[in-house]
Structure formats: structure tokens, C-alpha cells
Amino acid sequence: MIKLIASDLDETLLSTDRTVSLKNREYIQKARDKGVKFVCATGRGYSSIQTTLEEIGSKDMEGEYTISYNGGVITENKDNRLIHFEGLDFDTAEKLFFNGLKYDVCIHVYTLETVWIYNIFDGEIDYLNGRMAFTAFDDKNLDFLKGQEIIKVLYVNTDRAYLNQIEQDMVHMTEDLDVSYSSNRYLEFNKKGVNKGAAMHILGNLLGIRKEEMAAVGDNYNDLSMIRAAGLGAGVANTVETMKPECDVILETTNDEDAIADLIRQYVL
The missing domain is CATH 3.40.50.1000 (HAD superfamily/HAD-like)
Structure with missing residues (x-):
């Protein structure tokens, strides 16, 4: 039952x-x-x-x-x-953020209270409209989030093959992470397990x-x-x-x- x-x-x-x-x-x-x-x-x-x-x-x-x-x-x-x-430690979140800067992606950083988004584009704004609130930022680091609980980081691109290639490029740094895909646009990183x-x-x-x-x-x-x-x-x-x-x-x-x-x-x- x-x-x-x-x-x-x-x-x-x-x-x-x-x-x-x-x-x-x-x-x-x-x-x-x-x-x-x-x-x-x-x-x-x-x-x-x-x-x-x-x-x-x-x-x-x-x-x-x-x-x-x-x-x-x-x-x-x-x-x-x-x-x-269960969240990510700050150093891991920051490494994921810096790594994302090398690619053509929008980056989400999730804390308990806010979804912070770097390099947001119109298509992502349209997708998120009615789903969740967010705060865009343009800092090239996550220093402003030090001391806050960070839960996950994700990359956004609507080309799934491109995201697959990013995941392959990152094999050396994802051994301690849970990696998943969602909505045919997100490559997501959580703490292992x-x-x-x-x-x-x-x-x-x-x-x-x-x-x-x-x-x-x-x-x-x-x-x-x-x-x-x-x-x-x-x-x-x-x-x-x-x-x-x-x-x-x-x-x-x-x-x-x-x-x-x-x-x-x-x-x-």
C-alpha cells in the first residue's frame, strides 16, 4: 500500500x-x-x-x-x-561559480532566502516568471555570500549537448558532488549524497x-x-x-x- x-x-x-x-x-x-x-x-x-x-x-x-x-x-x-x-561549503560553491565563468552559461546560486543569478538572459527571465523570485548580480566572485548557507549551484543553457560537454569537462572537480539535470536547461550541483x-x-x-x-x-x-x-x-x-x-x-x-x-x-x- x-x-x-x-x-x-x-x-x-x-x-x-x-x-x-x-x-x-x-x-x-x-x-x-x-x-x-x-x-x-x-x-x-x-x-x-x-x-x-x-x-x-x-x-x-x-x-x-x-x-x-x-x-x-x-x-x-x-x-x-x-x-x-545539507548544503555546499563556501569554497566549493565559489569554485563552481568561477568555473562557470569560463562557459556561456547563466549561473544560479541558491541560499535559503534568495536565488542569486549571474549573467541572466531574457529567455531565463521568461522561464522563471511565475516560478520563483530571484536577485540578479554582476560580481565576479561570491564574497558577498560569505557566512551564508549555500545549498546548490547550477548552470543554465538551453543546449543540452553543451551542458553535457561542460559536465564532461568537470569530471575532475565533481567527485564530491551530486550532479543532475532538470527542465532541459539546468546542470545542477549539490553536495555529494x-x-x-x-x-x-x-x-x-x-x-x-x-x-x-x-x-x-x-x-x-x-x-x-x-x-x-x-x-x-x-x-x-x-x-x-x-x-x-x-x-x-x-x-x-x-x-x-x-x-x-x-x-x-x-x-x-
Whole structure:
């Protein structure tokens, strides 16, 4: 019996208009009525998804949880209470930033309170509009962030092959990092061992929920750790093709076709 569903947001739970469909909301509530925890698991920060949490009825709710920053943070939704945190040390974050300066990329640096973005471009502004707030900066170093908790760094380019080449160039410096891709535009770096799957198990242990009682659903490589770690690992129909063989099931519906409702109807209810 499934007791916890961990769901990615962008291109999975959220429709292209960045909202949760009425049918998805209905079935999430049906699952919740049966005692199933529905956990948003996102690469974004928890503060940026409050509208989504409100849409699904779990904003500021005690006993409801969120996995954010690709697993770097777990919060209870009530007062966004921090349960678990694992970030990058400053030296590692700074090395990633300096390395990014060599490439044609936009660079995000995530702290608990702010997403700092270097070299932002119009296409990225359009993509982030309605998803999360950010602060652009043009410093050539991260000295202004010394003493702050840094959770992850990512590079942005809409050419996936270009990002793949960057990852290959960086093999010498990523041994102690978790590297993943998302939204077909992001190359992401977290602390080694920090990913959505690890966070899902930390939360499961806190709630007394076993792997076999977990389902996870996503569409891209930053979701793969939780898809592999769950008793049922599902991909939406729009999952990147090369990742589909890694999933236990591929849904017949996309994020614009109520895929989460489809998952809950078939495998939870």
C-alpha cells in the first residue's frame, strides 16, 4: 500500500501554465483522505512554491512536508519549519561559480532566502516568471555570500549537448558532488549524497514509512534518484526519453493531461 507520494513540480505536477489542474487537486485530496502523504519534491526553494502548496491544500499545514533544493532541504509546511538541511561549503560553491565563468552559461546560486543569478538572459527571465523570485548580480566572485548557507549551484543553457560537454569537462572537480539535470536547461550541483531520493528516505524514516510504501514521479534526471529509491518509480509521458527505461512505469499522460491524477487513480486508490 502506498503511504507517501513524492512528486516533482515543473513538467510533472504543474501544467504548462504553472498551475495544478483541478483534476490533479481532486485526486491529491482523495489520496490525502486515505492517509497518503503527498510531498512536493522540487529543485526550487520551498519559499517559491507556496502558491502550489496552497493549490493542493497543504500550505502552512502541520504534518505536511516539502522536499526542496533537490533534496538539500526538508521542511514541514507549518511555518516552513526546517527539518533537514545539507548544503555546499563556501569554497566549493565559489569554485563552481568561477568555473562557470569560463562557459556561456547563466549561473544560479541558491541560499535559503534568495536565488542569486549571474549573467541572466531574457529567455531565463521568461522561464522563471511565475516560478520563483530571484536577485540578479554582476560580481565576479561570491564574497558577498560569505557566512551564508549555500545549498546548490547550477548552470543554465538551453543546449543540452553543451551542458553535457561542460559536465564532461568537470569530471575532475565533481567527485564530491551530486550532479543532475532538470527542465532541459539546468546542470545542477549539490553536495555529494544530496538528492531527492535521499531526502525522500530521510522523510520516510521520520514518518515510519518504508521504501515499499513510497511512490515517486518525475520527468527529468534530477528526479531519477527518487524514482529509483521508491517502491514505485513513475515517469510522466513527457519524461525525457533516455530516462524512461529507468522508471518502473511510464504514465500515458503528460503534465498537461492530469498525469498525477492518473498515477493516484491507478496505483494509489
